[in-house]
Amino acid sequence: MALSRESLLQTESDAHLRLARLFLMSAVLPADANEAQVRNGLSRAYYALFHFCNALLVYLGVPPKRRSHHRPLNYSVSQHVGVEAMQRLQLFQRRREDADYRTRVLESEYNGDLDRYRAFANASVQEIRDVIVNYEQLIETAKRKVVSSKDSQAVSE
């Protein structure tokens, strides 16, 4: 039996949410996190947000090509959540790039002080948690709209 559009959307959105939560959990750092763990934490935290955005955009009918890569995702977030949300996403994206690619970020930005870099990463993860609270609300609203449009279609049929 074919699945309804709503079920398909929910399945896809839930899959993104699951991954987002897994990444967010793995971004939490132990008190003695080493440099690699700090870098991984920043990277995973961004990808948690990436998947939260996708979980929302699925319900808003945004096709995968407009949300599965960084640049189109920025545009879609800007279109559906606004300029400020897009700027926040870009900020976390830059932090992720620094963590993944900048070999001397610890020395140049934190004078080699791992404690400071760790504190920055913890704060960044917390900021992402705050942003995610907003997304959770938006996802719920978008989901309700999909369900209610299905109900109203059923009534008119």
Place this chain on the structure above:
Amino acid sequence: MDMDRLKAQFDDALKTAGVSSLVNQQLSQFLDVGDFVFVEVVLDDASLQEAAEKAVKEFVDKQTRLGQRIDYIVRSRWNILSVDRSELISVGGVMKAAIPFVARLESGRKIIEVPVWVTFAARLFLESRPLVPGLSEIGLMTAAVKEYLQEQLRLGGTSYWDPSKYPVADLNEAAMLFLARYGPEFYQLKWAIDDYFETVDDENQLKSLVSRRLNLFDFEHGLSEVSSQLGGAIDHSHSTPTSARELFKKLDERERDSLQSYYRRKAARLAVKRRAEFPSLFVDAD
């Protein structure tokens, strides 16, 4: 068509309609999404929204005839003037099992009143986890309504909320849980910032700030100024902060970032209104 040319034509259309000076450039967008263009026009004065909508629609219709698809939003930025307990007990003749409030919102020259309902579950939540200690029950609910509306008004893109067209959802326990993500010190400072910008938005106050050579875009200075607004309805018997700086130190990093960005937004909003008369108060950092 070339995007730069299309954007220039769009800007001309807004100019001809007499609305371009009230378009908020930071929040508005003109996006090439691939097979279509997405436009969001954010106005600082809702009294011109109709004129802007008309101009944008005409432009879009013209482009559609030429084969260019444009999706668009025209909305306004709203500011909360006040939130008060209301006497309303029913909606459309139906009694509501919730506590009624009314919010007065302002966007440029337009002012509207919006009914807001707080559910009993939300009230219980606030009793057990007040946003700040020492506020009366009504004071707490009023503050929660204000915070919640501010969050809703911040949403942009297709998720925006137009309070002049759509009712606000009832404030339930989930909404309260959302607000409780920040601690009491954060809210004390945030509300002091609100009071501060409300107080200084006055000819004489601003002149006095000019004579003191203040730059309202400087958060560090602003924080010292905000101290004068700490107190009011909040009972500080639980903790006795002597300055905004002291409270600020108690915040965690994400609360600090959030508060700084809130301060900057308030200053930017005042700048839209007052920069022409008082340019020295709004000097961008290098």
